[in-house]
Amino acid sequence: MAIVTCPYCGGRISSLMKSCPHCKEELDDLSPEDRERLQSERWKEKLFRASQLSFLALALLLFGAIWWWFDGPTGWDLPPPLGGVLLVFFGAVLYVSARAWTFWLKLGRNRPTTRR
Secondary structure (H helix, E strand, O other), X not given: OOEEXXXXXXXXXXXXXXXXXXXXXXXXXXXXXXXXXXXXXXXXXXXXXXXXXHHHHHHHHHHHHHHHHHHEOOEOOXXXXXXXXXXXHXXXXXXXXXXXXXXXXHOHHHXXXXXX
């Protein structure tokens, strides 16, 4: 008996289970190729989410910078508007987090295994 991940939901389950207790999907009908395909699709979905999150973060950062620029009469005026600074800050933190998540997903140990 080994602990494996469910190809449907990613939950940790026993290799002897007939169905996943987390998502209630049947595991008996899956061939090893189908399991690998589902794990690969799940990994690609996570990678897509990470890239979309980084695009959202860049949009927040850009919108905050534009807000800061157009708030005052002289451009990058001090003190900056609170809303613009918050958007720039959260956009920067979210962008760094999303890029770290993308990097972590692309590490060799986190990629789905493929048979050759």
